[in-house]
Amino acid sequence: xxxxxxxxxxxxxxxxxxxxxxxxxxxxxxxxxxxxxxxxxxxxxxxxxxxxxxxxxxxxxxxxxxxxxxxxxxxxxxxxxxxxxxxxxxxxxxxxxxxxxxxxxxxxxxxxxxxxxxxxxxxxxxxxxxxxxxxxxxxxxxxxxxxxxxxxxxxxxxxxxxxxxxxxxxxxxxxxxxxxxxxxxxxxxxxxxxxxxxxxxxxxxxxxxxxxxxxxxxxxxxxxxxxxxxxxxxxxxxxxxxxxxxxxxxxxxxxxxxxxxxxxxxxxxxxx
Numbered sequence: 001x002x003x004x005x006x007x008x009x010x011x012x013x014x015x016x017x018x019x020x021x022x023x024x025x026x027x028x029x030x031x032x033x034x035x036x037x038x039x040x041x042x043x044x045x046x047x048x049x050x051x052x053x054x055x056x057x058x059x060x061x062x063x064x065x066x067x068x069x070x071x072x073x074x075x076x077x078x079x080x081x082x083x084x085x086x087x088x089x090x091x092x093x094x095x096x097x098x099x100x101x102x103x104x105x106x107x108x109x110x111x112x113x114x115x116x117x118x119x120x121x122x123x124x125x126x127x128x129x130x131x132x133x134x135x136x137x138x139x140x141x142x143x144x145x146x147x148x149x150x151x152x153x154x155x156x157x158x159x160x161x162x163x164x165x166x167x168x169x170x171x172x173x174x175x176x177x178x179x180x181x182x183x184x185x186x187x188x189x190x191x192x193x194x195x196x197x198x199x200x201x202x203x204x205x206x207x208x209x210x211x212x213x214x215x216x217x218x219x220x221x222x223x224x225x226x227x228x229x230x231x232x233x234x235x236x237x238x239x240x241x242x243x244x245x246x247x248x249x250x251x252x253x254x255x256x257x258x259x260x261x262x263x264x265x266x267x268x269x270x271x272x
Contacts, residue, residue: 016185027047029223033058037083047209051091052064053150054072057223064094069092072092077115087118100131105131108140119140119143123145125171132182144184147188161193179206186208189210197217227241232244
């Protein structure tokens with residue numbers, strides 16, 4: 001059965017709660033700069049995540065760990081300036097919240113003041129609850145993130161599916177309920193079994209947005225550059241490519257190079 005979509009002029013944390021209640025799925029994509037964010041926002045995406053995946057996509061690092069708070073603020077600032085409708089959520093990068101709740105609050109305040117972002121996202125459950133509480137007490141909205149948490153990749157040792165075993169699955173459910181209880185407005189579940197993700201989504205009142213977590217959750221998120229095919233090396237099962245921009249761009253740039261070499265560009269109509 002199709003659900004009538006409400007026309008939101010501006011998405012807020014409350015909008016996302018309403019969308020879950022009304023059965024309307026939430027669309028979320030990453031963006032890291034003004035130009036791309038303007039396109040994503042105009043296309044009607046509900047949430048734009050300024051992800052620490054910028055470390056991989058924009059800077060070429062192997063993991064998300066190297067990106068700094070200053071760099072996240074830089075990326076987020078351009079995205080915020082581009083957006084008229086979407087809710088902009090900004091990842092707190094590795095090392096800015098895990099060990100010290102006061103540091104977590106300082107990092108979050110910097111993001112909110114210097115980038116204009118609307119919320120922050122943190123990876124983890126009970127082990128970072130004090131940091132989350134500290135941020136929430138300052139009036140800053142927090143999105144949680146459980147399952148595969150890329151900032152902990154060296155702990156896991158692999159990007160394989162998480163929570164397939166009963167003990168880890170039970171902890172994930174407990175952490176999800178904890179994040180809801182302490183005040184997170186939404187939760188990302190990454191690369192976990194679809195049945196478990198659906199169980200989590202049905203057991204809590206806040207929206208659950210999945211990436212590699214099946215279709216029984218309240219919304220979906222993908223990395224923009226993967227979804228439009230600008231990247232081509234990364235091909236997990238959960239990724240659907242809606243374009244092959246890598247191939248199209250390579251061809252277009254090759255044509256430009258050829259036209260410059262042959263003096264076909266610029267022609268008489270393209271000069272003054």
